[in-house]
């Protein structure tokens with residue numbers, strides 16, 4: 001049987017425009033807030049038009065040695081130049097990025113997924129050590 005994970009793509013973010021790139025500390029203090037950003041197209045810009053854009057970015061966390069996945073946040077990017085007068089004539093484009101603050105009690109792995117309306121699901125991962 002096919003699984004959704006069979007279709008989640010990943011690649012070198014420096015060469016592939018769809019891979020979400022997370023920026024956050026490698027090591028944090030337990031319970032101390034820090035900022036995580038996830039950006040699509042950091043090195044190779046992704047289009048942001050009514051016809052082709054990033055719809056959402058999601059963050060998940062899996063504590064080291066555990067099997068449970070925790071959803072951190074889901075960021076919907078809804079403005080891509082659409083307007084009553086036609087595609088790409090609107091006044092707003094949401095950038096293909098998400099930022100949030102969080103606190104961790106355990107080390108683990110953050111996963112970022114992005115969804116392109118044309119090219120599907122992409123993911124990346126980053127380990128964070130809690131001291």
Ligand SMILES: [Fe+2]
Pocket residue numbers: 018046052053116117118119
């Ligand atoms: Fe795309």
